Amino acid sequence: MLRQGGNAVDAAVATAFAVGVAEPLMSGIGGGGAALVWLQREHQAEYVDFYSSQNLEPFRRERLDGTAAGSRRQDLRVVGIPGSVAGLLELHGRYGTLPRATVMAPAIRLAEQGFPVNQVLAEFILADSAKLHRYPASAARFWPGGRPLAPGRTLANPEHAAALRRVAEQGSDGFYRGETARQLVAALNEGGHPVTGPDLLGFPVLWKRPLCTAYRGDVILSAPPPQTGAQVLHALELLEPHDLAALGLPTRSARTFDVLASALRVANADNAGNDDPRWRAVPAAGTISPQFAARRAALVGTGRAAERIEAADPAAFDSLAPAPACAALQPYSPEPAPDPGIAPDSVPAETRVPVLAGPEADPTGGETTHISVVDAAGNAVALTQTNSSTFGVGEFVSGFFLNDSGVRIQPGQAQPIPAGWRTRTSTIAPTIVLRDGHVHLVVGAPGACRIPPAVTQVISYVLDYSLEPLEA
Numbered sequence: 001m002l003r004q005g006g007n008a009v010d011a012a013v014a015t016a017f018a019v020g021v022a023e024p025l026m027s028g029i030g031g032g033g034a035a036l037v038w039l040q041r042e043h044q045a046e047y048v049d050f051y052s053s054q055n056l057e058p059f060r061r062e063r064l065d066g067t068a069a070g071s072r073r074q075d076l077r078v079v080g081i082p083g084s085v086a087g088l089l090e091l092h093g094r095y096g097t098l099p100r101a102t103v104m105a106p107a108i109r110l111a112e113q114g115f116p117v118n119q120v121l122a123e124f125i126l127a128d129s130a131k132l133h134r135y136p137a138s139a140a141r142f143w144p145g146g147r148p149l150a151p152g153r154t155l156a157n158p159e160h161a162a163a164l165r166r167v168a169e170q171g172s173d174g175f176y177r178g179e180t181a182r183q184l185v186a187a188l189n190e191g192g193h194p195v196t197g198p199d200l201l202g203f204p205v206l207w208k209r210p211l212c213t214a215y216r217g218d219v220i221l222s223a224p225p226p227q228t229g230a231q232v233l234h235a236l237e238l239l240e241p242h243d244l245a246a247l248g249l250p251t252r253s254a255r256t257f258d259v260l261a262s263a264l265r266v267a268n269a270d271n272a273g274n275d276d277p278r279w280r281a282v283p284a285a286g287t288i289s290p291q292f293a294a295r296r297a298a299l300v301g302t303g304r305a306a307e308r309i310e311a312a313d314p315a316a317f318d319s320l321a322p323a324p325a326c327a328a329l330q331p332y333s334p335e336p337a338p339d340p341g342i343a344p345d346s347v348p349a350e351t352r353v354p355v356l357a358g359p360e361a362d363p364t365g366g367e368t369t370h371i372s373v374v375d376a377a378g379n380a381v382a383l384t385q386t387n388s389s390t391f392g393v394g395e396f397v398s399g400f401f402l403n404d405s406g407v408r409i410q411p412g413q414a415q416p417i418p419a420g421w422r423t424r425t426s427t428i429a430p431t432i433v434l435r436d437g438h439v440h441l442v443v444g445a446p447g448a449c450r451i452p453p454a455v456t457q458v459i460s461y462v463l464d465y466s467l468e469p470l471e472a
Contacts, residue, residue, distance in 0.1 A: 001098060008373040009037065009095040010103055012381035013088045015371050017107035020084070021160060022115055024401055025124045025390045026446065027369040029163065029175065031403040032083035033385030034227055035091055036210055036430040038439055040378030045221050045329055046095075049206040050087020051426045052080030052388070052405040076191025078406030079393055082184075084385060085167055085175040086203040104168040111164060111399065114156030122151045124390055131394035138396040160399025176200040180398050187397045212331035213288050214323040215240060216463050219434040222455075224332045225274050225282040228429045231452040235267035236459065237293035238300050244464040259301040260460070264453045265309050266299050271452070272311040277335040285322070285334055286314035368428065368451070370444030380439040382430035386446075427451045433459060441469070 001011040012035065020028030027033065032052035038045050092103060117125075125132065125148045132138040141157070142149055149155060166174030174180065181200050188195045210221045211229045215236045222229025242259050250257040270292075275282055286292055292314040299309060322331050368386035386403070393404035405426070429452050433441035441462055445454040461472035 001103065002375055004098060004102065006098040006103070006375075007096065007377065008375040008379040008381045009091060010098045011375065012371050012373045012383045013092045013096060014103045014106055015373070016084070016088055016369075016383055016385055017104055017164065018110055019369050019371070020385070020400065021107050021110040021157065021164075023121065023369060024157075024160075025121060025128070025387070026367045027084070027385040027387055028400045029084045029167070030082045030392060030397065030400040031385060031387040032080065032405065033087065033383065034223060034426075034428055034430060035087070035381055035383040036221060036223065036432055037091070037095060038221070038378075038380040038432050038434070039095070040380075040438070043329075043437065045210050045212075045331075045432070047208045047210040047224060048087055048091050049208060049224075049227070050083035050090075050203070051227070051428075052083050052403045053204060076188050076193045076393060076395060076402070078404045079188060079191075079193055079395070079402045080405035081195070081200060081203055082175075082403060083203055083205065086172050087205050089167070089172055090205045100171070101168050104164055108161050108164045108168065111157040111161035114154040117149045117151055117153045117155050119151050121155075122149060125149055128391050128394075131391055135395050138391070138394055138401075141396060157399045163398040163400065172203075176203065183398050184402075187395055187402070191395065209330060209332040211284060211288055212322055212326035212329055213237060213290075214325045215459070217435075218440060218463060219323075219325050219329070220431065220459065221329070221331075221434065222431040223429045224277075225284045226276045226426055228271060228274065228427045228452045229431065230274065230284040230287040231267045231271040232429050232431060232455050232459070233288040234270055234293065235263050235452070235456040237288060237290055238263035238266055238296060239456075239460060239464075240290070240293070241297065242301060244460065249461075249465060255301070258303055260457070262300045262302065262305075264456060265306075266296050267452070267456070268449075269309040269311045270296065270314065273313070281315075281335075283313070283315040283318040283334070284332060286317035286320065289314070289317040289320050290323075291320060292317045368446035368448070370428075370430065370446060372442035372444065374439055374442060378438055380432055380442050382432050382442045382444050384428040384430045384444045384451075386428065429455050431455055431459070433463070443469075 001014045032050050034047065034049045034051055036045065036047050092100065096103065125142050132142050163180050166178065166180060181197055185195055185197055208224045211224050211233055212219060212221050213233045213236065220233060220236060222232050244256055247253050247256040250260045270287060273282060296312060318334050367390045368384060371383045374380045387401055388403045388405045392401040395402045427449055430444040432439060441459065443455055443458050445451045447454060458472045461467045462469060
């Protein structure tokens with residue numbers, strides 16, 4: 001895309017669609033994600049959230065137990081409305097320069113002509129045999145004739161090519177209306193999900209201000225809630241007082257290992273209040289403040305591993321001004337008060353749904369794809385997209401897998417879930433580091449709950465130790 005004269009957004013969106021074909025276990029148009037964009041000429045950052053949204057209102061009096069009664073199929077009520085098509089197209093429409101058909105052509109070509117199965121995909125096909133065999137279409141494509149696709153085998157996906165071509169020609173209507181929408185609704189309804197065609201329309205793509213702080217003199221931009229940029233930035237604030245370079249790499253210095261590990265643990269604990277800020281107040285600005293970090297500093301680098309670290313409340317720091325280096329970028333600030341009609345305490349307890357995770361739900365599992373792009377003009381995109389778990393829920397519709405983002409709802413937690421809610425454990429954290437007003441690092445990660453600590457460590461290894469990204 002860059003060689004064709006496109007910008008970083010064109011390249012990121014094209015790659016996102018293509019990776020969804022070539023790595024269908026990780027992400028695709030049946031899932032969702034988010035992207036952080038840096039526009040160099042405007043000296044401006046934008047964040048777009050298109051994570052798959054939940055609408056479980058019809059099930060307030062029921063419980064999701066993962067598997068449909070009397071069936072080998074997983075309860076498809078854990079599927080969120082897929083946001084990738086709406087989000088990627090809106091991102092491209094706002095900032096891309098190449099025609100939509102040009103941007104989507106590589107993904108269509110990959111799906112139509114096929115590509116050789118790589119070792120990773122082959123291993124996951126074997127590992128997730130049970131999930132894939134719940135659904136005839138999934139088993140037929142990835143276990144043809146009862147044998148798993150082996151490395152080197154060509155995997156073509158004409159149904160996926162057709163679905164992508166409808167999007168290329170019709171835009172979002174090619175996914176949320178028409179043939180793809182009909183197949184999607186039919187599959188979900190068969191699995192117990194009450195979604196209707198109108199429910200797919202108007203997917204809420206959310207444009208937000210990124211979180212921002214300063215670390216070692218550089219500006220760090222990251223994901224606002226309910227994604228986990230606050231956890232990354234809080235960890236960096238906890239590391240700031242420590243001269244890590246002088247202490248040595250944590251792989252060689254027990255002292256550094258202690259500082260880094262304890263900072264990551266504190267940041268993880270303090271992320272417990274993260275949620276969709278449209279329905280629950282989330283003090284993300286307070287979480288990333290130096291003042292809150294100073295309050296928690298006594299827990300970092302003590303030389304002892306506490307059995308448990310209790311979360312602290314950063315609400316008292318939420319109204320503080322952002323770091324001076326961030327102020328001109330108009331970063332994230334506290335959201336307006338949540339809608340009282342959907343606030344947790346406004347819904348009678350007897351109508352709150354006790355939601356359980358599905359059988360594959362592992363808070364440390366799941367896979368994801370991250371894409372980092374910088375173009376010649378200095379624009380950058382950090383884009384993370386996911387099916388939630390590997391192969392999502394396992395259902396294969398129009399050549400793509402459906403996400404299982406509902407399994408990320410806290411197991412056993414009774415709560416009302418408003419339409420369009422983003423799950424509180426969407427751990428993606430696309431991040432960009434600026435140095436002297438220009439992009440220095442674009443970073444993100446797969447790995448569910450491992451994403452925030454992975455991003456934090458890469459940033460530290462690059463900025464504190466001057467490692468190259470691959471080394472980091």
